[in-house]
Amino acid sequence: MQFSSYAKGLALAASLALVAGCSSSGGTQDGSMDGTSGSGAAGQGAGSGQVSGTGMNGGNGSRQASDDQGIPSVRTIYFDFDRDSIRSEFESVLNAHAQYLRSNPNARVVLEGHTDERGTREYNMGLGERRANSVQRFMSVQGVSPSQLEVVSYGEERPAVRGNNEDSYAQNRRVVFSY
């Protein structure tokens, strides 16, 4: 392995974890990304949770930075089953984000693509990416710089709500703007 690039990744991960500890953004781990931290199967019942995370903000909706002045408040748009096309009702939401990003060239946003739970997980990872890519294309056409946009697909791994019914599925098929 290329140790240098791995070490760089670790440093990045550690700094991400630090950032997470200071800000309100949830979801990162509280450090110890040291590459040797997995608890071994041979370990004597040592159920060590090395990447054990705390620091959740406990809030609903999209994760957001503490300084979010001017960022449009609606940060989630929804998709039809098996589709990645932008529903016309959400174009105004995307336009508002596009306007914000154009006027704040230093702002960056992660477009988190999500699917409902039906189907296989890794294929859904691809479908979630398609939805986020579709938003990214829309934003680019609106003049947002590609450097401000990043796509991360979560597939079906982070449902907004739990439940095996169409209402839950509809809430989970979404792209979230995460600043």
Add this chain to the structure above:
Amino acid sequence: MKPLLNLWLIALLALFATQAHANLTIEITRGSDRAIPIAIVPFAVEGGGSLPDDVAQVISDNLERSGQFDPLSRNSLIARPSSSSDVNYRDWRAVDADYLVVGQAQEEGSQYRMQFELMDIYGQRRMIGEVVTSDRNELRSAAHYMSDQIFEAITGLRGAFSTRIAYVTSEGAGDDMRFALYIADADGRNSQEILTSSEPILSPAWSPDGTKLAYVSFETERPAIYIQDLNTSQRVRATSFPGINGAPAWSPDGRRLAMSLSKDGQPEIYIMDIAGRSFERMTDSSSIDTEPSWSPDGRSIVFTSDRSGGPQLYEMDVASKQVERLTFTGNYNARGRYSPDGESLFLIHRGNGGFQVARQDLGSNRLTTLTDSSADESPSVAPNGSMVIFATQQGNNGVLGAVSADGRAAFRLPSARGDVREPAWSPFLN
């Protein structure tokens, strides 16, 4: 034989949660009508008393779960011999047992010395007579070993009771979620935590020698593939390209990982040389190409692609990169896994019943649905090919299920809390 066809008997077994909270329990949901009746007598302990773990019960549960055996209940045991010399074959014919297991144990310090014997009732002969010595806290492992010997002696197929499973648990929704990767014995017991995170973990895959797991973790808030050594706990990040880093699959020689990477714009199949850290792109399409799995001979990869519209399975010749479509039944076939003999594929098929585990014979291309649940995912085949473990839904919870390769027998491994999914059956470990 007992007619168990289509009988939905809910037998709650092994409820003693002695280990971590994430131990899984087992519910038999479908018995096979072709199961072989076998009598398993509780082991006699020298000086009286009983073993700290009921070895005969562990053997009985293992054999029943395989779908190939129908162990007699304890109250229908006509006698309690502890050695073949005490066995009256006529007695056991009278209760329709085809086979009989007896055993006796002696305590020696912190160990038990156990003799177990397997008898063919109609042949009136002893098939196995073996002495096993075990630490008192390793009695379940000893019972799994004996189960393997009995299973192989009768079916001719190597037993897979001493193997392990990896799986992922999750709790919560939205921003407040907890994920954990576990490994446990094949019967769900003896679970050990490998990794916990507030970000998703998925797609665990065992190395062919059973010493490592590759998996996808979002712990940096981006997906990356990690390889973790289970003995040393050493962990390396194998890939962290922009976009999807997913679906790792070990080549049979353990030197390469097939995976899906979307750094080119859409998910493509890549093969990584693990030692050299070099990557070869295997597919070139504008579709989603993911969920690779190697054929047992290492010459082919089956993968999911929606290049024709919906997801279907395709087989690629690794050397030439020639691709051939394999599935044509219905509009959703995904996540294929070869059987160990390479003659069939296990996959997720969407039909009228929803998403179900199916088997496709690669000779005839005939597809057979194996389950009657409706939200199945992630089939993983036992190393002897006899069973497939998969994830499914029970109520609002994700649980693991297993079905015999012929679909005749099924059981579930529900968890005490949270969702359980992404099961991966280990290779043979000894």
